Amino acid sequence: MKAVFFDNLAKGGNKMEFKFNWEGNKERVEQLNSFMKEKRYKKGALMMILQEAQDLFGYLPIEIQKMISKELNIPLSEIYGVATFYSQFSLIPKGENVIGVCLGTACYVKGGQDILAKIEEILGITIAETTPDRKFSIDATRCLGSCGLAPVMMINDEIYGRLTVDDVEEILNKYR
Amino acid sequence: MMITIEMLNEIKKKTLKTMTLRLEKKNNGISSINKENVSDKKHVLICGGPGCHSSGADELKKRFEQKIDKEELTDVNVSIAGCFGLCESGPNIEIYPGGTFYSQVKIDDVDEIVEKHLCRDEVVERLLNEGAIKEENIKPVFEVDFYKKQEKIALRNCGIIDYNSIDEYIALDGYQALAKALTEMTQEEVIDIMKKSNLRGRGGAGFPTGRKWETAFKYEADKKYVICNADEGDPGAFMDRSILEGDPHSVLEAMAICGYAIGSDQGYIYVRAEYPVAVQRLKTAIKKAKEKGLLGENIFGTEFNFNIEIRLGAGAFVCGEGTALMESIEGKRGMPRPKINRTAHKGLWGKPTIINNVETLANVPPIITKGAKWLKSIGTEDSPGTKVFALGGKIKNTGLVEVPMGTTLREIIFDIGGGIPNGKKFKAVQTGGPSGGCIPEEFLDTPVDFASLGKIGSIMGSGGMIVLDDTDCMVDIARFFLDFTVDESCGKCVPCREGTKRMLEILERITKGKGTPEDLDRLESLSEAITDSSLCGLGQTASNPVKSTMKYFRHEYEAHVKEIRCPAGSCQELLQFFITDKCVGCTKCANNCPASCISGNLKERHVIDTEQCIKCGTCMEVCPVGAVIKK
Numbered sequence A: 001m002k003a004v005f006f007d008n009l010a011k012g013g014n015k016m017e018f019k020f021n022w023e024g025n026k027e028r029v030e031q032l033n034s035f036m037k038e039k040r041y042k043k044g045a046l047m048m049i050l051q052e053a054q055d056l057f058g059y060l061p062i063e064i065q066k067m068i069s070k071e072l073n074i075p076l077s078e079i080y081g082v083a084t085f086y087s088q089f090s091l092i093p094k095g096e097n098v099i100g101v102c103l104g105t106a107c108y109v110k111g112g113q114d115i116l117a118k119i120e121e122i123l124g125i126t127i128a129e130t131t132p133d134r135k136f137s138i139d140a141t142r143c144l145g146s147c148g149l150a151p152v153m154m155i156n157d158e159i160y161g162r163l164t165v166d167d168v169e170e171i172l173n174k175y176r
Numbered sequence B: 001m002m003i004t005i006e007m008l009n010e011i012k013k014k015t016l017k018t019m020t021l022r023l024e025k026k027n028n029g030i031s032s033i034n035k036e037n038v039s040d041k042k043h044v045l046i047c048g049g050p051g052c053h054s055s056g057a058d059e060l061k062k063r064f065e066q067k068i069d070k071e072e073l074t075d076v077n078v079s080i081a082g083c084f085g086l087c088e089s090g091p092n093i094e095i096y097p098g099g100t101f102y103s104q105v106k107i108d109d110v111d112e113i114v115e116k117h118l119c120r121d122e123v124v125e126r127l128l129n130e131g132a133i134k135e136e137n138i139k140p141v142f143e144v145d146f147y148k149k150q151e152k153i154a155l156r157n158c159g160i161i162d163y164n165s166i167d168e169y170i171a172l173d174g175y176q177a178l179a180k181a182l183t184e185m186t187q188e189e190v191i192d193i194m195k196k197s198n199l200r201g202r203g204g205a206g207f208p209t210g211r212k213w214e215t216a217f218k219y220e221a222d223k224k225y226v227i228c229n230a231d232e233g234d235p236g237a238f239m240d241r242s243i244l245e246g247d248p249h250s251v252l253e254a255m256a257i258c259g260y261a262i263g264s265d266q267g268y269i270y271v272r273a274e275y276p277v278a279v280q281r282l283k284t285a286i287k288k289a290k291e292k293g294l295l296g297e298n299i300f301g302t303e304f305n306f307n308i309e310i311r312l313g314a315g316a317f318v319c320g321e322g323t324a325l326m327e328s329i330e331g332k333r334g335m336p337r338p339k340i341n342r343t344a345h346k347g348l349w350g351k352p353t354i355i356n357n358v359e360t361l362a363n364v365p366p367i368i369t370k371g372a373k374w375l376k377s378i379g380t381e382d383s384p385g386t387k388v389f390a391l392g393g394k395i396k397n398t399g400l401v402e403v404p405m406g407t408t409l410r411e412i413i414f415d416i417g418g419g420i421p422n423g424k425k426f427k428a429v430q431t432g433g434p435s436g437g438c439i440p441e442e443f444l445d446t447p448v449d450f451a452s453l454g455k456i457g458s459i460m461g462s463g464g465m466i467v468l469d470d471t472d473c474m475v476d477i478a479r480f481f482l483d484f485t486v487d488e489s490c491g492k493c494v495p496c497r498e499g500t501k502r503m504l505e506i507l508e509r510i511t512k513g514k515g516t517p518e519d520l521d522r523l524e525s526l527s528e529a530i531t532d533s534s535l536c537g538l539g540q541t542a543s544n545p546v547k548s549t550m551k552y553f554r555h556e557y558e559a560h561v562k563e564i565r566c567p568a569g570s571c572q573e574l575l576q577f578f579i580t581d582k583c584v585g586c587t588k589c590a591n592n593c594p595a596s597c598i599s600g601n602l603k604e605r606h607v608i609d610t611e612q613c614i615k616c617g618t619c620m621e622v623c624p625v626g627a628v629i630k631k
């Protein structure tokens, strides 16, 4: 994600507000528009379009939700409803590095909670938040399907397994 | 392109030659295929399962190939296959002929394996899997205890074929079942075999697959759909992921067979977003099947058309529920529908729809080729066939196991799973995830099938099996699952949305030492009410973890509310600080205690007044000799 990605108007704790930067995201918006043109008549297109938007912008800016609403002729309330239902969609920008800490059963009984606590302690943010420098955000995920390696966390697409609390700092440092 | 059965057999014959060595694994050491046809001298098989893949299977393969090149070895084939099952000791590799089983192989070990094993036929003993050595003898992988009691149907190709190769799938009888169904059988005959086999859904509910298919077949409509439920929501289960990643074509073939049987030309695979690797491999598999004409129009020259699309989930557990999943594919909030209509009559977009779980589907092709009798010869009368379990938690061999139905919990956990590590004691096994229950030691000899697990207050579920030892608090486990359900409840019906929340609050109170004996009664009545009045399976089963732990471990609940004590020593806020006889009497703890509740003379053992203690943990931090413990 580039610096022009969005303008941060006000930040403070978890109540970050972001204004969408149309100029800096011109290409991405165009990409989304052509994706919409291609898929709009497909049945159940809304999920696919939101997933594409989430991939493109890293979150679902309200401005983009409005745009989709207009284009597909679906009420904004319905779009907002879908966007807030699924945990993969985010209404605030995610950090450059997304940390997914597994809180599935296998990881929980092997101390996944302690791993999460350590990460929260180091970064000063909690689940579903982004650090003020937008380097990191934390997602709680329910089972990454690597239970054999429990406890597990995933940073971007990289899986780290058989973790101990002492490993956390060093792993995070790789992404700083 | 149009494919014929002759072409399929040609591919099979040709590809088998390059795979013969590996098939030793499938046949437990007996190579039934003519050795003359073998084209390679040695096979290196690297596990590419969810666990091993993330520990670097791709790099291992690269390194092997580089080193093999350097040594100028010819006729060595290196492949990455699907999950071997034994994730605990990964990354795993096997070498054929012989089935030598190496574990925890690191990049730097590769050169040694190539130099010794591949060049000079010497086994690298230090890397052998622990279970592969018995009294100085080296056992091949198929005789290792972990594998010996297993019987593989759904996972039949996982760990043997290269998941990217459609030819290797075809070599092991892949797409033969589809060919047979399309060219030799009527729709009724396919449904008849499925009904006779009594294959029951592996997604949780155990509904007979053949009966479901028949319902959709008999219902007239202009369009019908087949859905593969790959949402795998049970946290702690990963068999569906392993099948999708290790043997994607088995699912595609089965969906096409189902499509033929019910009269549908369109399938969807709904995969959870947490499985990007599975999505990638499925995409590749669909593309290859289309290129070969095994999906698409006029398959095997018949009138039958079938296409498959992938739809991604977006992180909502409730979307594993059939009707919620359909809502999600339709692009809406994934909330379950009231069950007025059967989905086999009115499902996706109001059309007849068959939804089956990944593992259920993986069972279908062999049933069509081998017949209903064959499946019935495995497992129990009530639950024929096998079931895959994901062993996790406090168990030595974490991983995937597939056993005939009716195998006892004890066999799975102790004979295959290797028991509890670190000298701890078995306490309970949790099956069925958030909808299931905790089974105590006295029921370890229960055979695993749909009915038996139900009788003891749990469910088969999708096959997650989490083993708990004596340091796990059962109240906390119940709290963990309720926390999960509260998080994942879709909010449509009140009992589930509000009721589970109240249960969680009570459980949180108890684990914090603030519970009262009346709380236990409240939990019980809430459990009943939520079970009876919720809209979908999520709410109806949400209290199972509480019910089963209260039934079998009531003494733990009582200890929490009456004595404010956690017998397992797990609930932090119920623990007492205690100074052991290691204490050297340095007075540091007493000087730093903010509550001034530590007494003792210089150079004598100190004592904490637990009544006054505020459990801040300062004493523990400052003690230079580690004499302060929590218990």
Ligand SMILES: Cc1cc2nc3c(=O)[nH]c(=O)nc-3n(C[C@H](O)[C@H](O)[C@H](O)COP(=O)(O)O)c2cc1C
Residues within 6 Å of the ligand: B200, B201, B202, B203, B204, B205, B206, B207, B209, B229, B230, B231, B232, B233, B234, B317, B318, B319, B320, B321, B322, B323, B355, B356, B357, B358, B360, B361, B462, B536, B537, B538
């Ligand atoms: C809350 C809830 C979650 C479910 N999650 C899954 C799941 O992740 N995977 C699955 O195959 N079935 C899941 N099911 C079961 C499905 O509703 C359905 O019974 C199943 O997909 C049918 O396929 P089968 O007959 O092959 O088992 C879930 C059910 C409920 C109530």
Ligand code: FES
Residues within 6 Å of the ligand: A102, A103, A104, A105, A106, A107, A108, A142, A143, A144, A145, A146, A147, A148, A150, A151, A152, B235, B236, B237
């Ligand atoms: S429970 Fe953490 S990866 Fe499965």
